Amino acid sequence: MLRRPIKTSSKKNAKARKHAEDAREVDEGAYLLHSKGSGEVLHSEVEFSAEYALDQDSITDGYEVNNSMGWFNCECFLSLLLVGVLVALPFNLHNTKDLLQSRETYLFQAAEMIKVGACDDAVMLYERALVVQENAFIHNQLADALSKCGRTNDALDHYLSGIRLEETHRRKVPSLVSMGDLYQKIGEYALAVKSFDTVILILGDSKDQKQSELGEIYIKLAKAATGMGNYEQALDAYLSASKLVTSDALISEVNYRMGHCAAILGRTDTAVIALKKAAAKAPPSQKALYLYELAYAYFESGDYDRGNDGLSRVFAMQSMYPEDRYAKAAFHDHVFPQLHRAPSQYVSTLFDVHAHRSMFYAKYGAKSFADFQQLHGLLFDKIVPATIKSILQRKLGVSDGDHWLDIADFGSGEGSAIAPFRPLANYIFGVDLSSAAVDIARRVSGLYDELQVGDFVQATESLNENSFDVVLAMNSLQYFGDLRQVFESSYQILRVGGVFCFNIDTLESPDTSFTLKFTGRWAHTPRYIKQVAADLRFEIYQHQVVSDFQHVGQSNAEGGYLVPFDQPQTVYSDVFFLRKLQDDV
Structure with a gap:
């Protein structure tokens, strides 16, 4: 009886041929196989033995002989594999409703969870949606949720996964923007700049691109470059944005920020032009602020006539904002009875600008920074820290390298004043109203063990009593008229024997205890300081007077205009050391 030749099935032939086409020989007996993983092509060489090599002669037209035991083994293997997959699913199999959920259901439920915080x-629901179907949209939504939870690294990973899954560059833009925003939020400004630069390259090549969208990305790029300290790049980005944005609010904001960048770089003419455009388009809530900044840009350029005219316009306006009323009071009334201190917004805005200018000045030097300091009375910045350190070393018997003082620094700024104290300190806590200053202190100085953005009187409420050896307030009490609350807060956190070190702008007056100057700073009489210290049972441990030079002042003529002095005038600051003698106030 003749037997038919054994044949392989057509499916077997097709599978074998496909295997032969997919395998690419690298060298004798080795092949390069391709597989997808995390959106990238992964390459791995594997040894391809002769036992499994494709034998073309074995491909015939005969029928395939079925092997029942082989099918049985295959079914068992598939069953075990299915059980393993089900066990690995990220939800409870005992709840059968979970198995019936669709991707859309998970996305809807996750969105509802986000709404209620x-x-x-x-995050859990988005992860389940990814199990049902992986795509870029779900990765992006999951990344947003992770960012809200504070899981920054996980969020960045999912943004990247979403970017890899998108088919076109244009569709990658939302994820790139979100990554840039997140990098900026955590202070990784260089990576934020790279993200926004990439977006601009993509949008610049897009034919259907809206100008306003591209303009907003330039604004983000400029802010990231500012955070990085690259003010030249920031100025260029703001200039590009100014040509693309169309709404009055954005035109005003862009030109305002561009004016500040130009002022930092010492380009006062460019600053004046930009700030004039900002003031022209400013909404009512920002009008006085922008005109005030424009006036000071004129002062820095040396044009005092236009600067004083600008201030007159500002002071003629009726503003509901305390910072505007405070600036007017500094020139005219010299009192601010509502608070007897500078409004927080006034201080934070001033020292945000000061922080960036100080950082640029430390790297490159700039005459405009000295002009800025003079106009705002920011004197004694070198002599006061040096004086306080010298006296502390002498009175407390500490030396560089001892590292045993626990120090609280009120009005820490960008950290330049605390540098001399680091060799004496075991622990340094700093607080400042300027978020820009605190950010620079964290990234650049690295001198503080802990930093907070906020009011230092309020910050003491979260600090332990009797926990510091020294409290510093260098060039920061000048934004308070009534100092009693500051003294009480300092007394509370000092250990017995601890020292409160600070300086004041000296006021010689028999009639008043403190007054508000045109610089926005309060000056105090030494008599007032001694009285408050005695009321709170502080001991006057040391008292010393230091001096500096002022090149700008306020005229006595009607209107109180600013004038440059023909000769610098000597101004004084009293430096006090108050020691805590007992626990109760």
């Missing part, structure tokens, strides 16, 4: 639950 339950970001951890939203």
Whole structure:
């Protein structure tokens, strides 16, 4: 009886041929196989033995002989594999409803969780949606939720996964923007700049691109470059944005920020032009602020006539904002009875600008920074820290390298004043109203063990009593008229024997205890300081007077205009050391 030749099935032939086409020989007996992983092509060489090599002669037209035991083994293997997959699913199999959920259901539930602030639950639901179907949209939504939960690294990973899954560059833009925003939020400004630069390259090549969208990306790029300290790049980005944005609010903001960048770089003419455009388009809530900044840009350029005219316009306006009223009071009334201190917004805005100018000045030097300091009375910045350190070393018997003082620094700024004290300190806590200053202190100086953005009187409420050896307030009490609350807060956190070190702008007056100067700073009489210290049972441990030079002042003529002095005038600051003698106030 003749037997038919054994044949392989057509499916077997097709599978074998496909295997032969996919395998690419690298060298004798080795092949390069391709597989997808995390959106990238992964390459791996594997040894391809002769036992599994494709034998073309074995491909015939005969029928395939079925092997029942082979099918049985295959079914068992598939069953075990299915059980393993089900066990690995990230939800409870005992709840059969979970198995019936669709991707859309998970996305809807996650969005509801985000609305009520339950970001951890939203993360879990987005992860389940990814199990049902992986795509770029879900990765992006999951990344947003992770960012809200504070899981920055996980969020960045999912943004990257979403970017890899998008098919076109244009569709990658939202994820790149979100990554840039997140990098900027955590202070990784260089990576933020790279993200926004990439977006601008993509949008610049897009034919259907809206100008306003590109303009907003330039604004983000400029802010990231400012955070990095690259003011030249920031100025260029703001200039590009100014040509693209169309709304009055954005035109005003862009030109305002561009004016500040130009002023930092010492380009006062460019600053004046930009700030004039900002003031012209400013909304009512920002009008006085922008005109005030424009006036000071004129002062820095040496044009005092236009600067004083600008201030007159500002002071003629009726503003509901305390910072505007405070600036007017500094020139005219010299009192601010509502608070007897500078409004927080006034201080934070001033020292945000000061922080960036100080950082640029430290690297490159700039005459405009000295002009800025003079106009705002920011004197004694070198002599006061040096004087306080010298006296502390002498009175407390500490030396560089001892590292045993626990120090609280009120009005820490960008950290330049604390540098001399680091060799004496075991621990340094700093607080400042300027978020820009605190950010620079964290990234650049690295001198503080802990930093907070906020009011230092309020900050003491979260500090332990009797926990510091020294409290410093260098060139920061000048934004308070009534100092009693500051003294009480300092007394509370000092250990017995601890020292409160600070300086004041000296006021010689028999009639008043403190007054507000045109610089926006309060000056105090030494008599007032001694009285408050005695009331709170502080001991006057040391008292010393230092001096500096002022090149700008306020005329006595009607209107109180600013004038440059023909000769610098000597001004004084009293430096006090108050020691805590007992626990109770």
